[in-house]
Amino acid sequence: MSEIGGSDRDHIQSLERGFAVLLAFDEHRPNPTLAELAGVTGYSRPAVRRILLTLQRMGYVENQGVRWSLTPRVLSIGQHYTASHSMADIAQPHLVRLAEKTSESASLATLDGDEVVYVARVATRRIMSINVSPGTRVAAHATSMGRVLLAWEPHDRVERYLSETGLTARTPHTVTDHNQFRRALRRVCNQGWSLVSEELEEGLISVSAPVRDHTGSVVAALASSTSTGRSTPGHLEKTTVPMALATADAISNDLGYRGPSAASVAAARPARDGFY
Numbered sequence: 001m002s003e004i005g006g007s008d009r010d011h012i013q014s015l016e017r018g019f020a021v022l023l024a025f026d027e028h029r030p031n032p033t034l035a036e037l038a039g040v041t042g043y044s045r046p047a048v049r050r051i052l053l054t055l056q057r058m059g060y061v062e063n064q065g066v067r068w069s070l071t072p073r074v075l076s077i078g079q080h081y082t083a084s085h086s087m088a089d090i091a092q093p094h095l096v097r098l099a100e101k102t103s104e105s106a107s108l109a110t111l112d113g114d115e116v117v118y119v120a121r122v123a124t125r126r127i128m129s130i131n132v133s134p135g136t137r138v139a140a141h142a143t144s145m146g147r148v149l150l151a152w153e154p155h156d157r158v159e160r161y162l163s164e165t166g167l168t169a170r171t172p173h174t175v176t177d178h179n180q181f182r183r184a185l186r187r188v189c190n191q192g193w194s195l196v197s198e199e200l201e202e203g204l205i206s207v208s209a210p211v212r213d214h215t216g217s218v219v220a221a222l223a224s225s226t227s228t229g230r231s232t233p234g235h236l237e238k239t240t241v242p243m244a245l246a247t248a249d250a251i252s253n254d255l256g257y258r259g260p261s262a263a264s265v266a267a268a269r270p271a272r273d274g275f276y
Contacts, residue, residue, distance in 0.1 A: 017043060021051045022060065022074065027215045031067040064154050072110040072219060087220065088120040088134065090254045091211075095122045095222075098247045102240055104226045107132070108211070108251070110219065111149040114165045116140045119220070141181060142170045144196040144208035145221035151188040152210060152218040158185065173198040192266030193241055194221075195233055203228045207236050209248035209266075214256030222248045241266075 024040045025032065032040070038048045052068055055061040059073045088108065095106040099122040108120040115137040123132070132138075140146030140161070150158055167176040175181050188194045194208045206225035210218040224240050231240075245263040252262070 017041070017047065018051050018055065021048060022055065022070070025061075025068075025070050025215075030215045030217050031064065031069045033066050034068070037068070064156060069217075072112060087255065091120045091220075091222070091251050092122070094247050094250050094254075095120055098122075098222075098224060098243060099124055101243055102224050102226075104224050104230075104240070106247075107145070107223045107225065108220050109145045109149070109223070110221075111140060111146070111153075112137070114140060114161055116143055116146045116149065116221075138200060139168065139170060141165070141167050142174050142196070142200040143223075144194040144206040145223045147184060147188050147194040147196060148208045148210050148221040149218065151185040151194070158182075170200050171198055171202050173202070175199065192262055193245060195237060195241070197233050198228065205231060205233060205236060207241050207244050209241075209244045209262050211248050211255070212252045212257040212259070212262075214258075216257060216259050219255070220251075222251065 020041045020043070021037055024037050029036060029040070034045055034048055034052065037043075037052070038045045041048065043051075052061060052063075056063060060071055061068050062071050091108045095108060098106040103124060105121065105123045107118055107122075109116045109118045111117075116139070118132060118134050118136045118138075120134060121132060138146075140150055150161065153161075162178050162181070167174070167178065167181055169176050175184060192209070195205070196208075197205045204225065205228060206223045208221045208223040211220040211222055213219045222244055224236075224244050226236070226240075242263065245261075245266055249261045249263060
């Protein structure tokens with residue numbers, strides 16, 4: 001047997017089982033229970049439980065009551081198309097085209113813990129006090145991207161966010177009331193996009209749309225940002241929101257999503273599939 005293929009004594013069964021459990025998460029089982037994972041993999045429940053707890057400690061899965069889900073950290077593992085082909089690389093040309101159309105900055109971000117993390121960005125000008133680049137972290141609750149990412153999170157996840165982090169005021173415009181924030185997330189789910197004006201920094205306005213992977217899960221948020229000196233919320237809603245939704249659809253399609261487009265969902269204003 002070749003060295004690359006290895007022999008039976010080189011086989012690490014626990015590693016094989018760990019990947020088997022990870023790969024059991026798919027479009028049919030985006031949020032499986034321990035019992036469902038045991039049934040799919042053929043492993044015992046105690047074995048699957050140990051694997052899940054290990055993966056949770058490593059940050060690859062998270063627990064939602066009796067159900068489990070993958071975290072954005074799995075994008076670092078080269079097992080799926082969306083992981084072996086960097087989401088940032090997939091999104092970058094789409095962000096460039098959006099920035100060219102709007103003459104404004106375009107970004108892609110994911111939710112990591114309680115913060116939004118930029119994974120790709122095309123900046124046409126500096127509109128924030130901090131120098132934003134991939135890896136930059138900002139408060140989720142005060143950004144349009146954070147609102148999109150939290151809006152499709154399970155109820156328990158959002159409540160935990162509220163109880164553990166609170167809603168710190170970044171500007172006089174930041175929503176700090178928990179009920180008002182919940183209503184804002186409900187509105188995002190209903191309309192299919194988010195617009196936040198001057199809540200992270202005074203003078204900063206941004207619109208965001210959800211990006212979905214092949215399972216239909218919201219894995220990232222796309223944003224187009226500008227300043228109050230260049231535009232208004234009303235103008236962005238009419239002009240930029242449709243382009244942001246179309247760009248989010250294009251990235252989602254490249255990630256393998258084949259469901260209803262973000263633009264059609266926004267136009268239909270359907271019942272939510274997330275927090276509320």
